[in-house]
Amino acid sequence: MTSYLSHSVAETEAFAARLAAHLRPGDVVAYRGGMGAGKTAFTRGLAAGLGVRGEISSPTFAIVNEYRGPVNLYHFDMYRVLDIDDVETTGFFDYLERGDSILAVEWSENVEAILPPETITVTIEPEGEDCRRITVENLQIDKRRES
Known part of the structure; x- marks a missing residue:
C-alpha cells in the first residue's frame, strides 16, 4: 500500500x-472517493503518464x-449503475476481456x-x-519488475 498527500490538482495529476x-x-x-474528491483529475494524470x-x-x-494512446485508457463512471444488468449495458466486460488497455473505474x-x-484500488479522501490523501492498494510493483 502506498499513500500520498496531495496539496493541489497539479500534484494529484503528477x-x-x-x-x-x-x-x-x-x-x-478502481477509484473510491466522494463527489469532487479528484477522481477525474487523477485520470488526467494517469492519461498523461500513459501518453494519451x-x-x-x-x-x-x-x-x-x-x-x-500508446496504451489505450477506458474511463468508466459507475455512479448510476445499480445491478449486473446495468454493468452489461456499459460494455465493461467487453473492454475487460480485451486485455490490451487500462480501465479506470470511478464509483x-x-x-x-x-x-x-x-x-488496483485508488482511494482519494479530503x-x-x-x-487529498491518495492511497493505492494492490499494485505489485516488485513483481512487475521481475517479469
Whole structure:
C-alpha cells in the first residue's frame, strides 16, 4: 500500500502520471472517493503518464470515455449503475476481456463484486481544506519488475 498527500490538482495529476509508469495493459484501476474528491483529475494524470493526448473529462453521462494512446485508457463512471444488468449495458466486460488497455473505474464501489481480484484500488479522501490523501492498494510493483 502506498499513500500520498496531495496539496493541489497539479500534484494529484503528477502522482497519477508516476503511477501510470507501473501499469500494464489489462490493469483495472478502481477509484473510491466522494463527489469532487479528484477522481477525474487523477485520470488526467494517469492519461498523461500513459501518453494519451487530448482533453480528459468525467464520463458521468457517457458512462465510458475512450482515450487512445500508446496504451489505450477506458474511463468508466459507475455512479448510476445499480445491478449486473446495468454493468452489461456499459460494455465493461467487453473492454475487460480485451486485455490490451487500462480501465479506470470511478464509483467502483457500485461494481465491486465484478472487479478482477488483481484490481488496483485508488482511494482519494479530503484531508484538510485543500489536501487529498491518495492511497493505492494492490499494485505489485516488485513483481512487475521481475517479469
